[in-house]
Amino acid sequence: MNRREYLSWALAAAAVTSVSISGCRPKGAGSAVTGNAAGKTYVPPGQYDEFYTFVSGGFSGQMSVYGLPSGRLLRVIPVFSLDPEKAWGFSEETKPMLETSHGFVPWDDLHHIESSFTDAMPDGRWMFANSNNTPRLARINLKTFRTDEIIEIPNTGGNHCSPFTTENSEYVIAATRFSVPPDGPAGDVPIESYKDNFKGHISFVSVDKQTGEFNIAFQLKTPGLNFDLSSAGKGVSNGWLFMSCYNSEQAHTLLEVNASQNDKDFILAINWKKAEEYFKAGKGTKQTNVRYAHNKYDEHTHTATSEIKTEVTVLDVNDFDDLAYLIPCPKSPHGTDVNPTGEYIAGSGKLAALIPVFSFDKIQKAIAAQDFEGERYDGIPVIKYESALHGEVEKPGLGPLHTEYDDKGNAYTSFFVSSEVVKWNVETLEILDRQPTYYSVGHLMVAGGNSKKPYGKYLVAYNKITKDRFLPTGPELAQSAQLFDISGDKMELLLDFPTIGEPHYAQAIPADLIRENSLKFYDIAANNHPHKTNGEAEARVERNGNEVHVYMTAIRSHLTPDVIEGIQLGDEVYFHVTNIEQDWDMPHGFAVKGNRNAELLVMPGETQTLKWVPDRVGILPFYCTDFCSALHQEMSGYARVSPKGSNVPLTAYTGTKKS
Ligand code: K7E
Ligand code: CUA
Numbered sequence: 001m002n003r004r005e006y007l008s009w010a011l012a013a014a015a016v017t018s019v020s021i022s023g024c025r026p027k028g029a030g031s032a033v034t035g036n037a038a039g040k041t042y043v044p045p046g047q048y049d050e051f052y053t054f055v056s057g058g059f060s061g062q063m064s065v066y067g068l069p070s071g072r073l074l075r076v077i078p079v080f081s082l083d084p085e086k087a088w089g090f091s092e093e094t095k096p097m098l099e100t101s102h103g104f105v106p107w108d109d110l111h112h113i114e115s116s117f118t119d120a121m122p123d124g125r126w127m128f129a130n131s132n133n134t135p136r137l138a139r140i141n142l143k144t145f146r147t148d149e150i151i152e153i154p155n156t157g158g159n160h161c162s163p164f165t166t167e168n169s170e171y172v173i174a175a176t177r178f179s180v181p182p183d184g185p186a187g188d189v190p191i192e193s194y195k196d197n198f199k200g201h202i203s204f205v206s207v208d209k210q211t212g213e214f215n216i217a218f219q220l221k222t223p224g225l226n227f228d229l230s231s232a233g234k235g236v237s238n239g240w241l242f243m244s245c246y247n248s249e250q251a252h253t254l255l256e257v258n259a260s261q262n263d264k265d266f267i268l269a270i271n272w273k274k275a276e277e278y279f280k281a282g283k284g285t286k287q288t289n290v291r292y293a294h295n296k297y298d299e300h301t302h303t304a305t306s307e308i309k310t311e312v313t314v315l316d317v318n319d320f321d322d323l324a325y326l327i328p329c330p331k332s333p334h335g336t337d338v339n340p341t342g343e344y345i346a347g348s349g350k351l352a353a354l355i356p357v358f359s360f361d362k363i364q365k366a367i368a369a370q371d372f373e374g375e376r377y378d379g380i381p382v383i384k385y386e387s388a389l390h391g392e393v394e395k396p397g398l399g400p401l402h403t404e405y406d407d408k409g410n411a412y413t414s415f416f417v418s419s420e421v422v423k424w425n426v427e428t429l430e431i432l433d434r435q436p437t438y439y440s441v442g443h444l445m446v447a448g449g450n451s452k453k454p455y456g457k458y459l460v461a462y463n464k465i466t467k468d469r470f471l472p473t474g475p476e477l478a479q480s481a482q483l484f485d486i487s488g489d490k491m492e493l494l495l496d497f498p499t500i501g502e503p504h505y506a507q508a509i510p511a512d513l514i515r516e517n518s519l520k521f522y523d524i525a526a527n528n529h530p531h532k533t534n535g536e537a538e539a540r541v542e543r544n545g546n547e548v549h550v551y552m553t554a555i556r557s558h559l560t561p562d563v564i565e566g567i568q569l570g571d572e573v574y575f576h577v578t579n580i581e582q583d584w585d586m587p588h589g590f591a592v593k594g595n596r597n598a599e600l601l602v603m604p605g606e607t608q609t610l611k612w613v614p615d616r617v618g619i620l621p622f623y624c625t626d627f628c629s630a631l632h633q634e635m636s637g638y639a640r641v642s643p644k645g646s647n648v649p650l651t652a653y654t655g656t657k658k659s
Contacts, residue, residue: 033492033493033494034492037485037492037493037494037495040069040485040494041069041070041071041483041494041495042070043067043069043070043072048067048511048515049067049068049069049070049072049511050068050069050510050511051067051068051069051447051455051458051508051509051510051511052065052066052067052068052074052508052509052511052514053065053066053067053068053445053460053506053507053508053509054113054115054127054140054506054507054508054509055113055462055481055499055500055503055506056110056111056112056113056129056501056502056503056504056505056506057076057079057081057110057499057500057501057502057503058109058110058111058479058501058502058503058504059109059501059502060081060110060500060501060502061078061079061080061081061107061108061109061110061131061501062076062077062078062079062080062081062083062110062500062501063076063077063079063110063113063127063129063140064076064077064499064500064501065077065145066481066497067511068447068458068460068483068508069458069483069494069495071481071483071495071497073500075145076500077140077145077146077147078147079108079110079129079131079138079140079147079150080098080105080107080108080109080110080129080131080136080138080150081106081107081108082098082106082107082598083598084597084598084599085598085599085601086601087597087598087599087600087601087608087610088147089106090597090598090610091598091600091608091609091610092574092608092609092610092611093302093303093304093529093607093608093609094297094304095304096295096303096304096305096306097147097150097295097297097304097306098150098295099293099295099306100134100136100152100292100293101152101291101292101293101308102134105134107133108131108132108133108134108136109131109132109133110129110130110131110132110501110504111130111132111160111504111505112129112130112162112163112164112229112504112505113127113128113129113505113506113507114127114128114129114163114164114165114172114450114505114507115127115128115507115509116128116165116169116207116212117165117166117167117168117169117451118168118169119167119168119452120167120168120234120235120238120451120452121448121451121452121453122448122451122507122509122513123169123513124142124509124513124514124517125141125142125212126139126140126141126142126148126169126207126212127139127140127142127507128140128163128165128172129163130159130160130162130163130174131159132158132159132160132177133158134152135152135153135156135157135158135159135174135176136150136151136152136153136159137150137151137153137159137162137163137172137174137205137214138150139207139212139214141212141299142509142514142517142518143517143518143519144299144519145518146297147297148212148296148297148299149212149213149214149295149296149297150293150294150295151205151214151216151292151293151294151295152292152293152294153174153203153205153216153292154183154201154203154216154219154287154290154291154292154312155176155180155182155183155199155201155203155219155221155287155290155312155314156174156175156176156180156201156203157176157177157178157179157180158176158177158178159174159175159176159177160175160177160227160228160229161173161174161175161176161177161202161227161228161229161230161243161244162174162175162203162230163205164229164230164231164232164241165207165232166232166238166241166272167232167233167234167238169207170206170207171204171205171206171207171217171272172205172207172214173202173203173204173205173230173232173241173243173272174202174203174205175200175201175202175203175227175230175243176200176201176202176226176227177226177227177228178226179194179198179199179200179222179223179224179225179226179247179250180198180199181197181198181199182199182201182221182287182314183287183289183290183291184287184289184290185289191252191253192252194224194250194251194252195224195250198224198250198252199221199222199223199224200221200222200223200224200225200226200227200245201219201220201221201222201314202219202220202222202227202241202243202270203216203218203219204216204217204218204219204220204272204275204276204279205217213296214294216292216309216312217276217279217313218275218276218279218284218312218313218314218315219312219313219314219315220270220275220314220315220316220317220323220324221314221315221316221317222268222317222324222380223250223377223378223379223380224250224378225245225246225247225248225250225266225268226245226246226247226259227243227244227245227268228243228244228245228246228333228334229243229244229334229335229336229402230242230243230244230336231336231337231338231345231450232272232338233338233342233360234338234340234342234451234452235340235341235342235343235452236341236342236343236360236361237338237342237343237345237360238342239271239272239273239274240269240270240271240272240273240360241269241270241272242267242268242269242270242336242338242345243267243268243270243336244265244266244267244268244329244333244334244335244336244347244348245265245266245267245268245326245333246259246265246332246333247259247265248262248264248265248266248377249261249262259332260331260332260351263330263331264328264329264330264331264385265328265329265330265331265332265333265349266326266327266328266329266333266377266382267326267327267329267333267336267345267347267358268324268325268326268327268380269324269325269326269327269363269383270317270323270324271322271323271324274320274322274323275315275323278315278320278323279313279315283315283319283320284313284314284315285313285314285315285316286311286312286313286314287311287312287313287314288310288311289310290309290310290311290312291308291309291310292308292309292312293306293307293308293309294306294307294308294309295307299522300526300527300528301528301529301530302522302527302529302606302607302608303529303530317379317380318378318379318380324380325363325367325380325381325382325383326377326380326381326382326383327358327363327382327383327385327388328373328382328383328384328385329347329349329356330347330349330351330352330354330356331349331350331351331352332349332350332351332352333347333348333349333350333352334348334349334350334400334401334402335347335348335400335401335402335403336348337402337403337404337405337411337450338450339405339411339426340405340407340451340452340453340454341452342360342452343359343360343361344357344358344359344360344390344426345357345358345359345360346358346403346411346413348400348401348402348403348413349400350399350400350401350416351399352400353395353398354392354393354394354395354396355392355393355396355400355403355413355424356385356389356392357389357390357391357392357393357426357429358388358389358390359388359389359390362387362388362389362390363383363388365387366383366384366387366388367381367383371383371384371387372384390429391429392429393413393424393429393431394429395431396413396415396422396424396431397413397415397417397418397420397422397434398415398416398417398418399415399416399417399418400413400414400415400416401413401414401415401416401441401442401443402414402442402443402444402505404444404445404446404449404450404454404459405426405446405449405450405454406446406449406454406456406459406486407448407453407454407455407456408456409425409426409427410423410424410425410426410432411423411424411425411426412424412444412446412449412459412486412491413444414437414441414442414443414444414461415441416440416441416442416464417440419436419437419438419439419440419441420434420435420436420437420441421434421435421437421441421444421459421461421484421491422434423486423491432489433489433490433491435484435490435491435493437461437463437482438463438466438467438468438469438480438482438496439463439464439465439466439467440463440464440465441461441462441463441464441482442462442463442464442503442504443462443503443504443505443506444459444460444461444462445459445460445462445505445506445507445508446458446459446486447459447508448508450507455508455510456486456487457485457486457487458483458484458485458486458508459483459484459486459491460481460482460483460484460506460508461481461482461484462479462480462481462499462503462504462505462506463479463480463481463482464479464502465477465479466478466479466480466498469496470496470498478498478499479498479499479501479502479503480496480497480498480499481496481497481498481499481503482495482496483495483496483497520584520585521581521582521583521584521586521603521604521605522603522604522605522606523582523605524578524580524582524604524605526605527578527605527606527607529576529578529606529607531549531551531574531576531607531609532576532578532607533551533552533553533576533578533580533607535553535580536553536555536560536580536654538551539551539552539553539560539561539652539654540561540652541561541564541566541650541651541652542650543566543650546568546570546571546572547571547572547573547574548566548567548571548572548573548574548650549574549576550564550573550574550575550576550652551576551578552575552576552577552578552590553577553578553579553580554577554578554579554580554581554588554590554602554624554635555579555580555581555588556581556586556628556629556631556635557624557628557629557630557631557632557634557635558634558635558654559577559588559590559622559623559624559635559636559637559654560654561637561652561653561654562636562637562638562653562654563637563638563651563652563653563654563657564637564638564639564640564651564652565639565640565642565648565649565650565651565652566640566642566646566648566649566650566651567614567639567640567641567642567650568641568642568643568644568645568646569614569615569616569617569641569642569643569644570644571613571614572611572612572613573611573612573613573614573639574609574610574611574612575590575592575600575609575610575612575622576607576608576609577590577600577602577607577608577609577610578602578606578607579602579603579604579605579606579607580604580605581604581605582604582605583604584604586604586628587601587602587603587604587626587628588601588602588624588626588628588635589601589602589623589624589625589626590602590608590610590622590623590624590625591610591622591623591625592610592612592620592621592622592639593620593621593622594612594614594615594616594620595610595612596613597610597611598610599625601625601626614639614641616641617641617642617643618640618641619638619639619640619641620638620639620640620641621636621637621638621639622636622637622638622639623635623636623637624636637654
């Protein structure tokens with residue numbers, strides 16, 4: 001099929017789908033489950049799920065945590081977003097986490113989640129996440145289910161191709177979605193000079209083995225391609241990296257048409273071990289006109305810091321002859337997914353009518369034999385398609401996006417346009433099964449499906465459209481997840497459940513890997529917060545100019561102090577609340593009437609700060625927002641605000657008034 005034929009075919013197919021879903025319910029839509037499906041997802045009250053699943057929240061900027069197979073929502077973790085429930089981005093301690101070189105950026109578009117790996121298996125330590133809009137990477141600590149670190153990525157416009165990690169999470173890889181001129185004043189160029197001035201950058205962000213701390217080790221500068229998705233080699237292909245690229249036309253306007261001209265775009269194969277060698281040998285160039293924020297949350301001070309960095313080391317792939325190779329890949333590839341052994345790489349051309357599967361062994365042989373096309377692409381050798389190809393999955397469906405693998409040598413590819421998941425054998429490329437999704441599946445996830453030994457058993461399709469699946473909720477309907485049992489020959493639909501925001505990629509981790517290490521409370525003796533209150537005897541108020549600092553403790557069922565007088569209009573009041581409980585699941589909340597930010601939710605052993613600028617004279621009550629005991633309603637107090645210059649002395653107490 002040529003491009004024109006294909007497009008009309010795809011459009012016709014899409015039209016059929018949309019007619020049927022906006023008209024009447026498609027046949028069998030509601031009854032696609034068999035009798036024992038309920039039993040397979042039923043986790044009786046009081047029992048635990050088998051897997052934790054970490055799901056991207058798309059344009060909500062959050063990450064949500066579900067149990068599998070129940071589909072129970074366990075937690076929503078703010079990452080690139082504000083969360084008034086947890087005061088994320090509102091408390092004084094967490095505000096620095098959302099700082100960037102552009103200033104405070106309280107929102108982003110989180111697409112991909114990848115776990116930290118040891119020996120190509122999830123190790124239950126961290127989750128990594130990307131922000132697509134203002135390019136950043138985050139690290140979420142699986143002991144606390146909190147975002148511990150965010151680093152901004154320079155020379156990058158849209159951090160979509162990210163965060164994909166190497167076999168032992170030596171690096172988290174982040175590549176630019178939009179090629180742009182490098183950061184700095186030289187970026188002021190005519191946009192039509194794209195082909196001369198726009199470049200891609202691939203960042204290698206190292207992860208400290210002990211602490212997890214990020215550091216941008218180096219960047220690779222590439223021709224002006226748009227990087228979409230990536231997968232690091234593992235097993236036989238460890239040391240390599242495969243990234244899908246579109247817009248090989250290097251168009252700068254009307255990409256819908258102009259970036260869909262070429263019959264094939266590329267998968268870029270990078271020898272990252274070589275790149276690391278060159279970097280360590282000092283072959284890179286220091287670029288000193290970049291600015292990027294590096295934000296860290298310290299679990300002992302319970303406080304984040306933000307630092308602007310100004311230097312990055314860049315290696316141009318064209319300065320070396322053995323770093324980068326292009327493999328032609330049909331029609332605007334999206335996912336590029338390496339199988340568990342590391343030998344096969346599935347490409348997914350969004351506009352292609354087949355799935356090309358490349359062989360790592362053949363790629364290596366082609367490189368050794370210089371089996372390249374006559375012309376380089378912007379300096380990079382192009383391996384001949386046939387020389388890299390293991391084979392093609394024929395007529396798999398319409399609009400392939402992503403592929404995951406099971407533990408039995410099978411692959412599962414999502415098809416957006418034809419709304420289905422297709423199972424095929426990686427060796428024989430034979431199609432084994434197809435099941436409809438409701439509707440328009442984007443990413444899919446097999447438990448452990450990007451590791452070297454997938455857990456198999458479950459597949460979750462993450463769908464863009466739900467239409468008639470759930471009760472209507474106005475113009476916007478929830479996006480959805482659909483759980484399939486993949487333990488048999490045929491996939492079996494078990495469950496639909498809504499997601500938080502738009503789901504893209506997800507990771508499932510066996511519950512035992514995380515459960516045992518989950519933190520129960522912060523050790524109060526190790527709390528080094530500068531405004532910690534060591535027990536009720538130290539609770540107090542202090543004035544420093546127009547700043548009033550309240551050193552407050554919380555324990556069932558009172559706040560100390562609970563009577564505060566002497567605050568004046570024009571003051572900035574900082575409530576530093578220390579939860580002095582040392583017991584699991586015993587947070588206390590804090591809110592004061594008229595505060596214009598959020599509540600605090602303070603974990604046992606932790607100190608958090610709420611800034612309050614009173615706007616009126618009077619008595620303004622405050623209280624604990626988390627129903628913590630039978631006398632939770634009594635866990636409250638009063639702040640008295642007087643006019644500026646009033647002679648009411650600053651006092652605070654609980655119980656007996658101090659003289
Ligand atoms: Cu990973 Cu959703 Cu950004 Cu495909 S993308 S769907
Ligand atoms: Cu503490 Cu309610």
